[in-house]
Amino acid sequence: MLNQPLSARAQAWLRKQEADLKALGSKRIKTKQQAAQEVLSWCQEQDLIAANSLQLVEVKLDKPLLNRIAETQQELEQTSFREDLSNKTRLEQAVLSNQEQKRLGHTPRHNRLLIRLAQPLPTGFNVSAQFLDLRLEELDLSKFTRLLVVENLDCFYELEKFAVTETPEQLVVYRGDKTSSQGSKALRKAWLAANKPAYYFGDFDPAGVKIALAGKTYQSMLLPKLDVLQKMASAAILPNEQLKYLPNLAKQTNLTPEFQNYCQTLHELKALRQQAMQGMDLVAVDIFKP
Structure with a gap:
């Protein structure tokens, strides 16, 4: 041509x-x-x-x-x-130039985060704004003492339906999907360097636990109490394509006994979706041994 x-x-x-x-x-x-x-x-x-x-x-x-x-x-x-x-x-x-190179350079979502405010802000349009889309560089991480990363977008938008205490000192962000996770990855890297606690709140299934374990970014995972989770977990919730993650999970030797007890439910081929945790008491379950 x-x-x-x-x-x-x-x-x-x-x-x-x-x-x-x-x-x-x-x-x-x-x-x-x-x-x-x-x-x-x-x-x-x-x-x-x-x-x-x-x-x-x-x-x-x-x-x-x-x-x-x-x-x-x-x-x-x-x-x-x-x-x-x-x-x-x-x-x-x-x-x-006039040449478009979409595969090169930063995507429009590069280093952008979707964060949830503990207290909505008035906008002047007779509505309050509770969610901000901003660049990581615009966020002063020193203002926050802990990080909460939420896996599913619907749960992130309606976090008030879950037993999660929201305070101005807690930074709540959406994990992001395939096209919008770069910002949260960069945030987690910066947060890990700051040596401050980070919590993961998502599906309790092999994929969700795999995310929670990756890179030792998170100290804890927000989950229902163990007896409640065992009662509510279902085999119908565990997709067959996630079974491949179970052998590696079984090999983990640095997990706390409490978290291992939770993972036993997964080895019994039962799981619990994040959306089903509405109204349940949630506890921060430590993932790794000290």
């Missing part, structure tokens, strides 16, 4: 070649490399190299050619290979 922009792989390949040329001045490259073939085909289309270059075993790559490639990309309003988009937003990319 005429004036087809170079792919992200080809752009990265060019950046690597330019780094090598800072010391070498020029180098011979093998034309059979896939990224090299794409770059050379593009250069032929723009009349930057000889028409028979791809028929050769090797061709010369030097700084003047890289300069011509970058200049031509700018003339075509394509992203220059010298622009590293890995840390740029879509808006910042748009300023650089």
Whole structure:
């Protein structure tokens, strides 16, 4: 296709070649490399190299050619290979060129969090705002003494239906789904570095427990009292696709006896959805041994 922009792989390949040329001045490259073939085909289309270059075993790559490639990309309003988009937003990319690179750079949800306020704020629209969508960098973590991460979005929005004490000192965030979990992951990393307690509140099933154990981020998991959980848990709630997590759970040797007692319910192939915990007394069950 005429004036087809170079792919992200080809752009990265060019950046690597330019780094090598800072010391070498020029180098011979093998034309059979896939990224090299794409770059050379593009250069032929723009009349930057000889028409028979791809028929050769090797061709010369030097700084003047890289300069011509970058200049031509700018003339075509394509992203220059010298622009590293890995840390740029879509808006910042748009300023650089007309080429859209959705797979590169920060997604719109990068480092964004959905947090729940303990006390709703008046908005002036005859409604109160209890939820904020903001960037992690905008949040002063020193204002909070503990973190509560909620797995399911419906439970997060209606947390008042659960026996969870909400205070201004507790930071309550939604864990996020496949497209919006980057922010909460970055938050948990920062929170772990601050060495402050973090609690997980989600489904009591193999997947939920796997999340709670990952990276030793959470000290405790909010759960109903053990006798209540055992009574309410059901085999119908445990999906077959989660059975693969049970062998690894059984191998854990650093869990507290109390948490192991809870996990025994899972080994009996019974689970309890977070939504079903409405109205139940909840306790913070320590996960790991001291």
